Amino acid sequence: MINFNGSILSKDTNLLTHNRAFLYGDAVFETVKIVNSKILFLEDHYFRLMSSMRIVRMEIPMNFTMEFLEEQILTLAKAKKIENSARARITVYRNDGGYYLPQNNTISYLITIESLENTPYSIFQKEYIVDLYTDFYVAKQLLSSIKTTNKLLNITASIYASENDLDNCLLLNDSKNVIEALQGNLFMLKGNTLSTPPVSEGCLNGVMRKQILSLARTIENLEVIEEVISPFDLQKADELFITNVIKGIQPITKYRKKEFTIDFSKLIVQKLNNTIEW
Structure with a gap:
């Protein structure tokens, strides 16, 4: 129906x-x-x-x-x-x-x-491998920040991920900066700083992105910023994770030869669940 x-x-x-x-x-x-x-x-x-x-x-x-x-x-x-x-x-x-x-x-x-299964958001502790998708780029414009039915870039990138045994791809804008994953926004933890690309870079203005930014700002001694993320920055990160409303939080465990922890992802998903009446 x-x-x-x-x-x-x-x-x-x-x-x-x-x-x-x-x-x-x-x-x-x-x-x-x-x-x-x-x-x-x-x-x-x-x-x-x-x-x-x-x-x-x-x-x-x-x-x-x-x-x-x-x-x-x-x-x-x-x-x-x-x-x-x-x-x-x-x-x-x-x-x-x-x-x-x-x-x-x-x-x-x-x-x-x-x-859907009626369960709280959770972290699936399994390997989750990503790489960059470089065949096409997202324009840094207002239209890129909204959800339209023009998703050919996401479709072709999903096919690329499947063909290369990847769990997801990270998309680049026309300045060659990392902006998001195929199905959600990207967050990067480095030391005591949590960052995510600003919407002005061409990423989706995600609803879950907004929730995570708000929750993260309640964590003591954590700096939360919106800033440009380059492909080189990914190699220096301690943790990477993807957010969307359906999945919640999906930690990335490996990008190329770099492996990441998932401790912060566990913490923030717990805080997220505490805000919802399940």
Whole structure:
């Protein structure tokens, strides 16, 4: 089942005809995690979605309130009986009309959902190997910081990772600086300093990134900064980890010949779980 403009439909419903999201990638989206009928970090997701719609000049309907979107997402979760633990995606796309230049800026939305294990965030203590992806680069621009349906770079990089027995790839911007992983933001611990690339470098303005920055700033004697990270900096790090709302925190154990600890990742995921009612 899916939620299409407030109607629960079969997942086999054909929505591709004249669909601008399909034809031009003219869409933005949010992926959220549901725990015990509650959307985690709902306010952050909502305001990021509204910001994304404004950036791409979509018309925001008057009824598109945070409460409305919460109700639409949870209605689908309850219809599928997975409201205790699920991941949902809401895709907002411009309605049919025109070619590159749309005839109007009104929108439709589509919500899809699937079940998750109902467990707190945890660290999977297994080898997790990454390398750089250098075939294509992310532009340092505002569009790179929002979640759009144009993800060909992430797709080709995922194929590269699979072909080379990697668990993930780190993406570079057009200044050849490291900005993020394929499915999340990147954090680097070196000594008593935790750093992550600023959004101005072209990385996603991640919801979990915001949570980790806030939690890390409560840790005594830890300096938390947003700064440019070069490929050379990775070799000098004590710890690297990736963040997103679904996974939480994924420690990187190896980058090329350098191996990393995961002690800080364990600490911060514990602090994260303490902020959530599981």
